[in-house]
Amino acid sequence: MTAAEPATVRPSRATRRRARARVAGFLLGTAAAFLLSACGAGKLPLEQVDPLAAPLHPTYEQAFSILQRTCAPCHRGGGAPQAALRRGIGPFAAEEDSGGADYATCKGIHAGLGGLRRTALDGGSMPPGAWPRFTEREKLVLRRWLADGACSPCFPCP
Amino acid sequence: MKRALVALGGHRPAWLPGSRLPVQHAGVVLGMALALAALAPAAARATPSYAAREGRACDNCHLTPDGWVNPGSLERKCTLSCQGCHVDPAGGGMRTASGRFFGRATLPLIATSPRPTQDWDRWLFHLLYRRDRATTFNDSLPRGPADRDASRAPAHAPRDLWAHGTPFGSPSREAPYQGRYGTLRADPLLQAGWDVRVATIASGEGGVFFPMQMDLETALHPVEHVTLLAVAGARGRSAGISETFRDARTPYLRQAFVLLHEWPAHAYLKAGRITPAFGLRLDDHTAQNRRAFELDDALPEARVAGVEVGANPNYPYASLAWFRSAAADRAPAAFDPFDVDRGSGGTLNLGWRQLGWSAGGSALVRRRPVIEGGDAASFAVYGVVNPWYYRHGLPLTWQAEYDRGTWTRASGRRTRRAAFWQELGWRAGNGITLLLAQDWADPDTEVLDDHAFRVSGGVQVTPVPGVTLDARLRALMPASGSGGSDLFVQIHLWN
Structure with missing residues (x-):
């Protein structure tokens, strides 16, 4: 035997008014949290707030570990065709403005230093899409490493 | 309004010497409070707790018992806690019989178990409408046993491919009844499960296709009150499948602990490799409130070795943990749950879960040498509201969490x-949930x-x-640099 479907009972006007007020309050609260959470604090860049937050003279290993974690998952196998990029299926090689870099190898990193500076450090557009960008500490490590001449095992400093 | 915000913002918390909550942060908390208060019930309902969204109907998580009598709150098997559906009381991973039943009966578009009876109408403000007729509501729906004796009837014998045996010794009073979850084995000796996620992320610059999670789960329940859980997984790499399997941390023990449970009030103790319980359990490990607080669940570095005790009576809940941890940037050895450095810490979670809403707070304290990541103290307040519980035409669930710390x-x-x-989630129909989310983090104020x-x-669509x-x-809209957008698609296979 099929049981009767539960009947739809129209709530009273007062009940509907209370429900509407609650929904309005809910939307208001959510919107307030949404808008107010978009703000940040702080007045100075990390280098001025706390210069010792990152090594003053980072080693290649310290820079490499950042690039390995953040860039190499996609930018590897330098010189690989752009077709992989267009196809939208990774891993893919770096864009032309990063010189076809391969951030998984020492020589590949040096090939992509220009692109690293332009897109990740100055432009802030890499990693792409909605991926988290470099942290301020990571940027400081990379900037200082570049300023020191980007010394590495494959391009040792004099 | 501004004065109220300033007044709240001017408060100096005792745990944060010399700090002042910025006005906008006070506004976030106030906004959350407003949203919670707006949907608070006019009168408290003395019903047992179920899940935040699905707890509104008993048979979302188990068959309706035949001749049911509600037991005292300390003896109830129903709970809004994660451990209602997952073996790990902190949530995620291997599912209990109740969680597996939910996955078969309630979650999918095409259910392999009868649909819950109180789950028919899903319209939003009478504008968007769906009448759910996946399963006919009639008197022939199966019924579960009302007590232990009835569960021994041949009609309730299990037919379960992924769970076998029965723990040695007589069943405890808190152990689940056979038959309450259909033909699934309610209290197995040995159970296998998995969580596999394959994802693709595409943006204007291109895309990646990669395994995000590959976990195999095993639970051994040799005697009542004791369960051993081990979860071995690959460390998902966005570089692709070959990189994932080449990674030095693939495979690794994501979790390995002994769990003492099936006590009154859902009390438990777990010890081994665990993830610190903090805030809401999120399925998005990239959420900024997790990454900024060293709680990215995808990283082996987030695992600690520790002991956690907790209880989830209806309706309050609490858990307390102490742990040792490896350095912040060092992944512990793949198969040594006790590979730790000098760091130690603890967590405390407290809150109240009601059928239509919940609110709670978490504290996480780490004590480490600076070279291992340094000291940290994190605090969270969070809440969940399920308007669907109060009004049939609002199949929505809202969750929010605010975190702050040093x-x-x-x-x-x-x-x-x-x-x-x-x-904000809208359960638009069987197996279909529309989601709108926002996250924000200021990693260094x-x-x-x-x-x-x-x-x-x-x-989110669960077809079967x-x-x-x-x-x-x-x-993503970063404060400096250029923003960007992408399309993220994942396939999640689970059992």
């Missing part, structure tokens, strides 16, 4: 961080323009039990 930079100087996350704001919207498709459009 941490130590590599220089040894202390600073603060803050984060916020919220998500002393540093200019290091915060980022992210919004995402998408849909064991398969969930999740597609999200995400947009």
Whole structure:
């Protein structure tokens, strides 16, 4: 035997008014949290707030570990065709403005230093899409490493 | 309004010497409170707790018992806690019989178990309408046993491919009844499960296709009150499948602990390799309120070795943990649950879960030498509201969490961080949930323009039990540099 479907009972006007007020309050609260959470604090860049937050003279290993974690998952196998990029299926090689870099190898990193500076450090557009960008500490490590001449095992400093 | 915010913002918390909550942070908390208060019930309902969204109907999680008598609150097997559906009381991973039943009966578009009876109408403000007729509501729906004796009837014998045997000794009073979850084995000796996620992320610059999670789960329940859980997984790498399997941390023990449970009030003790319980359990490990607080669940580094005790009587809940941890940037040995450095810490979670809403708070304290990541103290307040419980035409669930804390930079100087996350979900129909989420983090409140704001919207579709498709459009707006957006699609296979 099929049981009767539960009947739809129209709530009273007062009940509907209370429900509407609650929904309005809910939307208001959510919107307030949404808008107010978009703000940040702080007045100075990390280098001025706390210069010792990152090594003053980072080693290649310290820079490499950042690039390995953040860039190499996609930018590897330098010189690989752009077709992989267009196809939208990774891993893919770096864009032309990063010189076809391969951030998984020492020589590949040096090939992509220009692109690293332009897109990740100055432009802030890499990693792409909605991926988290470099942290301020990571940027400081990379900037200082570049300023020191980007010394590495494959391009040792004099 | 501004004066009220300033008044709230001027408060100086005792746990944060010398700090002042910025006005906008006070506004976030106030906004959350407003949203919670707006949907607070006119009168408290003395019903047992179920899940935040699905707890509105008993047979979402088990068959309706025949001749049911509600037991005392300390003896109830129903709970809104994660351990209602997962073996791990902190949530995620291997599912209990109740969780597996939910995955077969309630979650999918095409259910392999009868649909819950109180789950028919899903319209939103009478504008968007769906009448759910996946299963006919009639008197022939199966019934579960009302007590232990009835569960021994041949009609309730299990037929379960992934769970076998029965624990040695007589069953405890808190052990689940056979037959309450259909033909699934309610209290198995040995159980196998998995969580596999394959994802693709596409943006204007291209895309990646990669395994995000590959976990195999095993639970051994030799005697009542004792369960051993081991979860071995690959460390998902966005570089692709070959890189994932080449990774030095693949495979590794994501979890390995002994769990003492099936006590009154859902009390438990677990010890081994665990993840610190903090805030809401999120399925998005990239959420900024997790990453900024060293709680990215995808990283082996987030695991600790420790002991956690907790209880979830209806309706309050609490858990307390103590742990040792490896250095912040060092992944512990793959198969040594006790590979730790000098760091130690603890967590405390307290709250109240009601059928239509819940609210709670978490504290996480770490004590480490600066070289291992330094001291940190994190605090969270969070809440969940399920308007669906109060009004049939509002199949929505809203969750929000605000986090704040201190941490130590590599220089040894202390600073603060803050984060916020919220998500609104609309259960548009069987197996279809539309989601709108926002997260934001300021990883160092002393540093200019290091915060980022992210919004995402998408849909989760579970066509059949064991398969969930999740597609999200995400947009990131960092305070400095250029923003971006991408399309994130994942296939989640689970059991």
